[in-house]
Amino acid sequence: MKFRLLVWGLVVASSSAFGQRTTLDAYVSKHKADLFKGGPGVYLEGERLKVESASIAAFHRKVVEIGDLTAIVPTTMIQIDDSFSKQPDLYEGMDMRSKIIYLLSTLTPGQIDQITSRGVGFGDLNRDQQLVFESLLPKKFEVERREVLGNDFKTTDKFTLNDEQRKQVRLRITRTVSFDFSLKDGKGTVQPDSMDNVGLHQVAGFYRQLSDMQSGPGSIFGINVRTEVPNKQKPSDLNYSAKNLDPLVGFSAPVTVQEALASIGQVVHLTIYSDPRVAKRSMTMVGGKARxxxxxAAIAQMVTGTYRRVGSQYVLTSDLMGLGTRKARFDQWEAELRDYQYKMSDEWGAAVGKSSLLKAAKSSPRDPYQPTKEMEEYLAKGEGAIPPNLVDDGLRSMVAKFNEEYTVQPVKVDGARAHNALSYHFALPSGEDVFEEAGGSIGQFRTFVFDGQRRQGPAAPTPPWTIAKGINVSCIVRTDEPEQIRGLVAKAKAIGMSELWVDTLDSGTLTAAVDASTRSGLKVKYVVRPWRSVTSSDDLDRTVIGTTGEEAGKWALTSKRLNRLREPSEVTRSMLAWENGVSPDQTPDDWSLMGRLAKTPGLAGVVVCDEQPIGYEAKLGEGYSIGNSPSELVGRRLGYSLSMRSAFLRMTGVDPIDLVPDGLMSSVNVSPYFFPDMELMGYPRTYGRIDGDEYIIHPYVAQWDDFRAKEMADGLKRLRTKVLAGISVPVWSDLLPGLSNKVEGKIVPLCLMTEDTPFTFDGGGAGMPFGVNLANIAGARFVIDSLSGDEVKWQLNLAIDGLSKSPKPITCCLDLSRLSSSDVEKLLGSWFVPVKN
Structure with missing residues (x-):
């Protein structure tokens, strides 16, 4: 099969001369012989595309030959570089505040005196500092002088600095007062800076600085990841040259892309779906049938897309990599770089705190609030609410002006707090101060007094612990080796554990655990993970981690960010080889084996864990403050099962890996042509192009959530009625808050598994550690999911503390199933004190 580009320059002068708009249909009809040379041809959107200058280039289209077929395709396409092979420039990705803090950290004592008085400009800085200073100035420095009139303002003057004037601008740093005001309705607080609203009190000049992050760029950290390139065939899972695709197909009337793919599929005995964003686009074919x-191939190139295989089916989509997958990759990559930036920003801030800057900074005469001597003494202490005797007329006036401007959220002076802070603004060559429209706060003084712990949270408690009598602590271990389980039973007994939960698919291992526990008096429960399955060799789930469990483990172990967050210990490894997801339309092969193992004589019970599908939504970790950011948890739960993707594709025509859930916050625009999604365009969205097509795909995100919840619930019903039916020992299962496919916390409640057991709970009742509500679940227990290092220690400490205070008997089980048996023994030996016989 051959691909050949034909360049066309036909122009119809009469159309251009009179400004008439010509449709692509009309253009093709008039020039059919020249375009298609009497053979078959195909194009999209014949009625929708209209231009005034009637040439093929005016339609942003070109003509290509694919075999004997001629296709009119877009001239260009969007190419996303997601290789992450180029060295990022961390400075390019900084926000304005971080850049200023970096500059301040490099200043000499003499420069500090200048920047806190007349200001510093290009002539006062060395070469490296000048580069930073240049990046702080708006490229087009426009200034507006404004005067506030009630709840509005009027512009009294407006001008733009020329290049020479821009080079003479100086940066000034002043000390301001940062307030914490309570809203009058008591439903929150606001933290204005005294200089933020200078325009509320006097005529002032303002400039606007749009950051790179606000513009939804195609580049990030100095790397251009989104480029417009000539349109060409993309790699495809569908072999266009295959013999089974030789039959001829034609359409005598316009059809939609979706209809065309369905008809072609019937002829060649393939099931081919179309992503909804291109499914309803009109396709016209002329000149007879084509291979x-x-x-x-032509249809794919006409939408700058390709075909991805999902099981035995194909879907016309943007790329082989899922759109959601790509966004998750950028989210993870950017998070790693941002983490490093935060670390560097802390170091620069610490340098600022150790310099003379905080003492040298003075209040600006333009500051609407000038502290009294007594207020200065209060600010120096930086503690507690402002004493009533310090609430003077100046403070009341500032609050009154604030409430006059912001009538929806009025604040009150009572109970307010105040802190010394730093602010920046520029001085024009004339000496006039101009202020950033969005505010110039750099931060409170206390943010520059860095003790090395501010971003790390509370220090983890120091092991080892002693398991006191009456406190039920157990752990989950994973092994298929009988000899290993005997050693683990002995170790658990030696440190005073009451139970050992065994995760295995080997009957000999489980029998050995029961035999060893019978002699030691330790109870053994069998752990069933119903959604664990083996990754098939032809699984083309192109997720963040690749296509196989081996690649998954390699990714987890080599990720710089994950390794930074882990404790540097040989026992804190995390492998993802068996995390492959849910099979909604067939019982997993090992369910029958798990059912037989659950009937092993001598077990004290069965526990069903991990009752949620695996995916890469940020929902899995959003909002937690235990050391794991959303994107790290995203990184540990990656990809969807092939069978679930196939089932959803059959139902909707959407491959779930093309969906971008809310919360994957990458600031780079990775949106391609023809497959728009506001979630792909960087943030904030208000700066991106808004088009109805960009919302077509979004409802499918919620539909996918509902679909997974239903499929998982149906699977659990099969598990209860078929696999675990007739078991004589108690069966416990974990409950999930809200929708059954969301993970809202690290401590998961368990309840007895019966025919009437719900799959979810809505909270309520007394709170347990980390806010898990267990009061409405009789005899509830909870599991701590496996984390690593200090995070596990911290949660374990809270859990044990919760056990000692609970009025009901509760078992705390630490999931160590991702560690090797030898690592588990080392960890238990270092965390717990052996009990005396």
């Missing part, structure tokens, strides 16, 4: 493979 099916050539026509499929």
């Amino acid at each position: 099916a493979g050539d026509l499929l």
